[in-house]
Amino acid sequence: MKSVTSRDNPFYKELKHLAGSSHALRKAGRSLLDGVHLCQAYLDLIGQPLHCIVSEGALANPEVAAIVDRVEAARASAQSTVISLPDALFGALSQVEHGIHLLFLVDTPRPATPEALVQSAVLLDGVQDPGNAGSILRSAGAAGIRQVYCSPGTASIWSPKVLRAAMGAHFVLEIFENVDLAALVRAARVPVLATSGYASERIYDVDLSRPVAWLLGHEGKGVSDTLLNLATHRVVIPHAGAVESLNVAACAAVCFFEQLRQQQGA
Template sequence: MSTTERPDSWAITSPRSDRVKRIAALSGRSARRKQGRFRVEGPQAVRSLLQHSAPLVRELYVTADGATAHPDILELADAHAIRPRDVDPSILRAMTRGEEDGAAASMAAPQGVLAVADLPSASLHAVLDTLPDGPLTALVLHGVQDPGNAGTLIRAADASGARAVLATTGTVDLYSPKVVRSATGSLFHLPVVAGIAPEDLSPALHDAGISVLATSGYADHDLFTTELPTRGAWIMGNEAHGLPQEMLDTADLAVRIPLAGDAESLNVAIAATVCLFETLRRR
């Protein structure tokens, strides 16, 4: 049985209210697409959202403990004329349950802070047109399926100074709660474009003067000794299968990461981190 709130009601008292159910449903991709919104959990991610993408914020929920522990978030909200709603931890717990995470996935409130934001609508060409001239790095996710890996990849791109993260169709939804949590705020620090048709990727990058870079255990070139282009986009593939041959064929340069031990390969997030920071080191 649901509890319907009056439109002018500010307090949320029931974890079974329609509003709570709507926010919990954002665990599912179909609900995110239908509502045009996604959920951001925890103080670090919400803080980054408010600092870098405040116009996207539509709702902000804070528990008493969250307000006490993170007064800077309330100050940021006030600076952007965003009015937070005070809620009980049980309400926040109910908001974080959903079909992708499972009913018992979040047994504690997400550190007292949760926001609902509009899905960004930036296009590939719009983002590429805003990139500066000169040396730059971008990261491309092609068929990456694990949300934790995707979030870690976004975080590594941010930490290494990459200027954009691009994702082709077939990649996990970058605005699922698990990806947003794993990215720990980096999702809002640099432009992110999802849903790119693979056949459109290389031509668009080349038009922007950006070389396509790939990794392969069978590549002739060693990452640490090969000259890298000053403007490049590293493409990282599926966890189990890597990059398909047709994507490798479009790369301007493919390199292998030399392995000194007996491991046959690296996790995609680790491989990307090595490539991104080697690029940063060169500069």
């Protein structure tokens, strides 16, 4: 384990720059995982990080110590490094109030976008709130969906806020950013279902036992007219009461788990 104690240390200064800027993280092709749950999920589902950063105080936490030990045990083969920081220096890196001081710095996966949709997937058309985006990813992963396509204008999907909201779902998904969704929908080999509060076809009346792609739109504007016109179906979740519509993340969860229910023959 290496110890860094100075604010002027080049590694610390670079780390602080990355922690304070999603743009810097994207440019570097890196992501920061904050906290025990995300770091544990990464180790279990992906493997070793580039760097494990821990505060001196957090080393007394048994969960943190176990993660650090796993990284150190694999260090020779994985080239991972463990860096310890005084609590005061670590505090400038984390966006989590009263969190456990543990970070992984990892390479952001950048899979090549497939030529066509051939399996169940989620298409995000300008979903901007990081909490919504992360919740949608979490529901998708839990429902067995494995691909997510994001248009330009969608929240930065590997940002710390989206990562925290998704609770490790990133690591079971293939995520494609800055995708031309119109071209993707035109070439799709599975039905594309666009959610709309103005549609007449209920999701419960559509055959979801086969693969489908779910098209979810901006929190205020919904799915763009261009994509609505390209979709195979426009579908609605019926609801009662005076509330106008569901939050997009809640809508996504209902859709995904209705699909799972039909697939399982429940």
